[in-house]
Amino acid sequence: MSAQIPNVQSTDELREKWMKPEVITGSEMLLRSLLLEGVECVFGYPGGAVLYIYDAMHGFDDFKHLLTRHEQGAIHAADGYARASGKVGVCIATSGPGATNLVTGIATAYMDSVPLVVITGNVATTLIGTDAFQEADITGITMPITKHSYLVRDVEDLPRIIHEAFHIANTGRKGPVLIDIPKDVSAAKSLFKPHTEPVMMRGYNPRVMPNKLQLDKLHQAITEAKRPLILAGGGVVYSGGHEELLKFVETTGIPITTTLLGLGGFPSGHDLWIGMPGMHGTYAANNAIQQSDLLISIGARFDDRVTGKLDGFAPHARIAHIDIDPAEIGKNVKTDIPIVGDVKTVLEMLNIEAGHSSYADEWRTTIAGWKKEKPFRYDDSEEVLKPQWVVEMLNDTTRGEAIVTTDVGQHQMWAAQYYRFNKPRSWVTSGGLGTMGFGFPSAIGAQMANPERLVISINGDGGMQMCAQELAICAINNIPVKVVVMNNQVLGMVRQWQELIYDNRYSHIDLSGSPDFVKLAEAYGVKGLRATNKQEAAAAWQEAMDTPGPVLVEFVVNKHENVYPMVPQGATIDQMLMGDKE
Amino acid sequence: MIPTTLKHTIAVLVNDQPGVLQRVSGLFGRRGFNIESITVGSSEEAGLSRMVIVTTGDENTLEQVEKQLYKIIDVIKVIDLSSRPMVARELALIKVKAEPAERPEIMGVIDTFRAAVVDIGPNSLIVQVVGDTEKIDAMVELLKPYGIRELSRTGATAMIRGNV
Numbered sequence: 001m002s003a004q005i006p007n008v009q010s011t012d013e014l015r016e017k018w019m020k021p022e023v024i025t026g027s028e029m030l031l032r033s034l035l036l037e038g039v040e041c042v043f044g045y046p047g048g049a050v051l052y053i054y055d056a057m058h059g060f061d062d063f064k065h066l067l068t069r070h071e072q073g074a075i076h077a078a079d080g081y082a083r084a085s086g087k088v089g090v091c092i093a094t095s096g097p098g099a100t101n102l103v104t105g106i107a108t109a110y111m112d113s114v115p116l117v118v119i120t121g122n123v124a125t126t127l128i129g130t131d132a133f134q135e136a137d138i139t140g141i142t143m144p145i146t147k148h149s150y151l152v153r154d155v156e157d158l159p160r161i162i163h164e165a166f167h168i169a170n171t172g173r174k175g176p177v178l179i180d181i182p183k184d185v186s187a188a189k190s191l192f193k194p195h196t197e198p199v200m201m202r203g204y205n206p207r208v209m210p211n212k213l214q215l216d217k218l219h220q221a222i223t224e225a226k227r228p229l230i231l232a233g234g235g236v237v238y239s240g241g242h243e244e245l246l247k248f249v250e251t252t253g254i255p256i257t258t259t260l261l262g263l264g265g266f267p268s269g270h271d272l273w274i275g276m277p278g279m280h281g282t283y284a285a286n287n288a289i290q291q292s293d294l295l296i297s298i299g300a301r302f303d304d305r306v307t308g309k310l311d312g313f314a315p316h317a318r319i320a321h322i323d324i325d326p327a328e329i330g331k332n333v334k335t336d337i338p339i340v341g342d343v344k345t346v347l348e349m350l351n352i353e354a355g356h357s358s359y360a361d362e363w364r365t366t367i368a369g370w371k372k373e374k375p376f377r378y379d380d381s382e383e384v385l386k387p388q389w390v391v392e393m394l395n396d397t398t399r400g401e402a403i404v405t406t407d408v409g410q411h412q413m414w415a416a417q418y419y420r421f422n423k424p425r426s427w428v429t430s431g432g433l434g435t436m437g438f439g440f441p442s443a444i445g446a447q448m449a450n451p452e453r454l455v456i457s458i459n460g461d462g463g464m465q466m467c468a469q470e471l472a473i474c475a476i477n478n479i480p481v482k483v484v485v486m487n488n489q490v491l492g493m494v495r496q497w498q499e500l501i502y503d504n505r506y507s508h509i510d511l512s513g514s515p516d517f518v519k520l521a522e523a524y525g526v527k528g529l530r531a532t533n534k535q536e537a538a539a540a541w542q543e544a545m546d547t548p549g550p551v552l553v554e555f556v557v558n559k560h561e562n563v564y565p566m567v568p569q570g571a572t573i574d575q576m577l578m579g580d581k582e
Numbered sequence: 583m584i585p586t587t588l589k590h591t592i593a594v595l596v597n598d599q600p601g602v603l604q605r606v607s608g609l610f611g612r613r614g615f616n617i618e619s620i621t622v623g624s625s626e627e628a629g630l631s632r633m634v635i636v637t638t639g640d641e642n643t644l645e646q647v648e649k650q651l652y653k654i655i656d657v658i659k660v661i662d663l664s665s666r667p668m669v670a671r672e673l674a675l676i677k678v679k680a681e682p683a684e685r686p687e688i689m690g691v692i693d694t695f696r697a698a699v700v701d702i703g704p705n706s707l708i709v710q711v712v713g714d715t716e717k718i719d720a721m722v723e724l725l726k727p728y729g730i731r732e733l734s735r736t737g738a739t740a741m742i743r744g745n746v
Contacts (some may be wrong), residue, residue: 143605144612148655151600168655203597203658327649330642 014062019194026155026186027056030119031063033162036194039063039090041081041448043074047094048134049121052186066448066477069469071098073441075105075118076467080442082114083428084403085449086240088170092119096134099180100141104435107145109176111432112261113238115169116176117162118146124184125153139180147175155188163195172206173325174238206324210341210349217337218296218320219353225294227316227363228254231277231306234261234431235299235323237424241344242266245298248347251354255367257285259300260431264421268400272364274371278306279567280413283374286565286573288367289314296320299343302332303432312572322346374578376417384558385533387411387486391418394456394484397541402454403446405429407439407463410492413563415458437466443481444470454482454545461487461514471524474550482544483526483552485517488559496562500577501569521552532556589618590644591664591740594633595625597656605654606633615639615647619672619737630658634739663740670740674718675700676709679729691724706731714738 018032030053034042041064046054057065068074071093078089089109093102099120109116123132139149148168150161158181165177222228236245236258242265249256249272257277258266266273275282277289289295295317300306307313310332320337321329329338339346378388391414394402400420405428406412412429421427428446430438443457464485474481491509498506521528527547531537537555544551564579596602603622610617618636625632637647644662651660663670680688688707692699697711711721715738722733 139601140604143601143608201655204655325653327646327653331646 018062019196021192021194023189024192025052025056026152026158026181026188026190027052029155029158029190029192030162030181030186031056031060032192033159033194034090035062036196037162037166038087041066042090042092043068043077043081043445044092045071045074045094045098047098047121049095049098049123049183050092050181050186052183053092053119053121053181064448066444066473068441069472070467071101072105072437073444073467073470073473075102075116076108076435076438076441077445077448077470078116078118079105079109079114079438080405080428080445081449082109082116082445083112083442084425084446086238086425087449088115088117088166089445090117090119093121094134095120095122095138095183096136098134099136099138103141103145104433104437106142106176106178108430108433108435108438110145110147112430113174113234114176115174117165117169118176118178120178120180121186122151122180122182125182126184128182139178142178145176146178147173149178149180151180152182152185155185155190158185159193159195164199164201167199168204172204207326207340208324208342208345210322210339210346214337214339215346215349215353218339218350219355221294221318221320221337222252222254222357223355224359225357226359227292228252228294228296228357228360229288229292229317230254230256230296230298231259231289231300232256232262232265232298233259233300234265235343236262236265239299239324239343239345240424241299241342241347242424244344244347244351246270247351248354251351252357253360253364254296254357255288255364257281257288259303259306260416260429262300263416264424264427267422268420269422271368274367275376276416278303278573279308280417280563280565281306281567281573282371282376283565283576283578284367284370286567286576287370289317290572290574292317294318294320296322298322298347299324301328304332306573307332308567308573308575309570378561378564381558382534385531385537385555387414387488387555387557387561388418389534390484390486390537390555390557391415391458393538393541394458395419397545398454398456402426402456403428403443403450405439405443405446405455405457407459408434408436408493409460409463410488410496410561410563411458411460411486412439413493417563436463439463440481440483441467441470443483444473444479447479447481455480456482456484458484458486460492461485461489461511461517462491464517465514468520471521471526471550471552475525478549480549483521483550485552485554486557487514487517487554488557488561489514490559492561493563496566499562500566517552517554527551528554530554530556587638587640589636589638589664590662591634591636591668591670591738592647593661593663593740594635594651594657595659596631596633596654597658598624598629598631599656602631602656603633605656606635606651609650609654610635610637610647613646613650615643619735621737621739623739634663634737636738661742663742667743668740669743670714670738671712672715672718672736672738673710673712674721674733674735676711676722676725676730677732678707678709678725679705679731680707681705684728688725688728691721695721697721
């Protein structure tokens, strides 16, 4: 789509150049080590403590560096890149404020188990601890939100640390790893000894192979179950186990619900798929969980937005839990069949002996009935544009084939409900942390990872203003993201809670005074379009898709729309408000 | 069923890296696990330190503590010492007010506990006592009537008995 997106291949010739043992600076070691890890693209922002690193990048084109306009944009882009590709996302920022601007993005990636290597500069080792200019203890600040972190004190350690960081980030339960490099370390010269051999660390051996006895117990439970259900999460996508999951579902005939992060891990058109569970999940999925007698969780973590009131969650079910992270098993829900291992590996092994759940025919009929009886619904209108209609239009015109990123709030839930995903790594959303400002920059990363695919970024008018500055890099690099702004002039999800739970006491949710989004896009050199009714919407969207570069389309949508079903906080998930008019 | 809250002593073998104490103690803090005491020192192997942590909680909490600790890359091994017969010892230094006339009586208490006087001032003594937590609690109680000016306890360090 765009000639600007690089296509650097790691050829033998190039690898030989990068591996060459020479006396070079820490900064050059960093760049070469990144290349040896297969990095094609990094997102960053220079500053005092990373001047040596950026100096080494001068005239360097072995990988692409995208200069974002805010460090938060850089890390969300790296996150989107990682989620849409399965590769490690990389970003670079300077010390102090540069590093602290990454904190939200690191926490976002940590909560959703996204592999990132986050590189920060720091003041020189001699200045650390003196409250020097632009000094912040970023390893200390980020300890609770990183999988691991390093403060590099000796340039000799740098190649090993980078190699370890990539290994830790992208194995086991994935997550962000931070490498803090003081300025004197990035300047110091030493003989480059590349690290490419397998990493051996005593304290880090994620368990991939499950316990066979537990697998047998699960087979037995499936044979006996009358109301079995699969709850699949992000772990399916992250392990690359979507094909194995499809086979498992088809062999066993067990209905399946996929969590917010699990969307795309199973084809939404499949007969046995019953949608997303939880706070804004389907009637079928929530009822199925509550009535099931065997709930098989695969790479999901029983988040409170899925379980609702924990005490009354799946009260009749035996729980089987498959997860790579042993700490997730039994953390929120008491587990009868614990299976620790890589989801893909576990499913491969289960598929060898998996049998049909033959006592569950009645159950399958019941569930199919719920699915047909109460799908997601909204009251369409010819007067005002409905956001659900807009998402349906996006879905229909792209046949569910686009990569969709979202921000956080009502539009996120509508995108999850009405876009029908068929492929993994096509859905990029901040589920755990719920980070506003994530939707747009993450789309830039997703597009960099998938130059040939259509990337749609769906945002609200609130979140769009949290990272809008990155329109600049779309324009300059001709990154053809289609930016959707669902403008309802209000912080919609907060408004919905205030309406339903706080007795219509609308407090500080009015976003009037927002910029003209079309003009904002144009100010950055990006085409801007606006639609206020169905006809305009269809035309504007068609024009956006026909335009080779980036486009922002503002859909002016109904202010008073609510997301339904909704499980009120503190209720069990079968106590759904359906939003039907009395 | 009411969950039983029990005291647990766990040993954590960690890489002797800068920040490792912060990683471990920070984990307890943010996940709401209680730390009664924590001791850190070198272990039998160069490059590794052993932490002994006394914590309270029910079985589920203890299981989470162990699993979450294992997720820290610098943690090599976690052992629930109190699940087996163990030896746990703590050291306390107690500065007690002691006018010359009172000293013989205080010395009597100290001898009974096989404690030692490690410093004598004009009107005070520093008593060193080693033992399990209950013994030190008892010693402190007995010295209270004389006036404790300062108390410093190390927290427990511990080991499983026998050849394990």
